[in-house]
Amino acid sequence: MAKAGSTSRPTRIQREKRRAIFEAALDVFSEKGLRGATLDQIADAAGLSKQNIVYYFSGKEAIYSELLESLLEEWVSPLRDLSEDGEPLDEILTYVGRKMEMSREMPRESRLFATEILHGAPRLGNMLTKDLKSLVDEKAAVIATWMVEGRLATIDPHHLIFSIWAMTQHYADFDLQVQAVLGPVRSDTRFEDAEVFIKHMLVRALHP
Amino acid sequence: MAKAGSTSRPTRIQREKRRAIFEAALDVFSEKGLRGATLDQIADAAGLSKQNIVYYFSGKEAIYSELLESLLEEWVSPLRDLSEDGEPLDEILTYVGRKMEMSREMPRESRLFATEILHGAPRLGNMLTKDLKSLVDEKAAVIATWMVEGRLATIDPHHLIFSIWAMTQHYADFDLQVQAVLGPVRSDTRFEDAEVFIKHMLVRALHP
DNA sequence: TCTTTTTCTGACCGATCGTGCAGAAATACC
């Protein structure tokens, strides 16, 4: 009779099934959005019945919220790892590399966050104005320090970070458009080409 | 008895009501997406009844499709206006300026296209692989010519265009995140700051 | 093995939504 989501230690089955539901939900939500996705679609993708889904989560919105929550930490980890101790240009290019890697390897996650923010991010809310703002402010300060030390050209660090987000995530979120425009031939190497391009541009922009 | 959408010349009322529906639909669709939006919401926003909406359009999807269609031409016009006869850097910076203006003045349209492409663009389809690809290829060729003439630094023109799309549209599509990170003070000037930043970066990247 | 707990399913409900349609109301036309 005990609820599946209680505070006690989860059983093996609970861990496996919840993981399967998250995986299926990531598939469906990233493709159709929260409102476009149905519990049946998630259930099908997870190989479970709709009622069984509800047994493990209290509802569709709960799956969506918990999924977002569970992905957040990894999603911002590349920026978190940008270290003030490294060589400035190396650090920034490494950051770009990791963001491009995520666009290539985790496009579903990228689209999930993109859709959420695009539609008002009611479920992130304070995450943006508190945690994310703090992190960006902190790293922007590091970059600003490098600039006053003459180790980088002086540009706006916040907008630098925004432009890196924009350019790298573009290749995940709008991959369909990128492929359509590049055509079948060139789209094979689109991620490598994009990474080279972005890094090249940043090198020229940031060289003191 | 004649259908509202017949081939004959539309009446004044038809023009006004269809325009009102488009305006309302742009509001609702850009905020909630196709599946998240309801006919009632559109009807409310337009000041009409749901049944009256259906009188002017054959259904929800029809409104959405025709709305996208009606916005497409204006949406790509900044790129179309990039002229091979102008000064290379001026042309590109003007293009960036117009794209930023659109992010500032037409965020709903930007979000509408973003959501559509993000979710597979089933309604754009050939528009991307035919019309848009042709346009981008054409302008990329112009830029490439400038580069071989030594009037611009040599970088990949396609990815240059992608990066301009990404950086400029970012400030419309993810404005919520931008404002959250910048905070109330700095977000007042976010569009001007962004435009200065992007142009500055492109000048350094493109200077031969 | 017997009992207890966890896991799963079938049947179903209420709400929402897109849509069709007959006819009323308003407008345009002569």
Add this chain to the structure above:
DNA sequence: GGTATTTCTGCACGATCGGTCAGAAAAAGA
């Protein structure tokens, strides 16, 4: 004013979807 056409509404149907619940089935514990 009278007729024809356009515009609009009331009513309601069918489908979809999220969620409930009792109880069956399976697993765990004794």
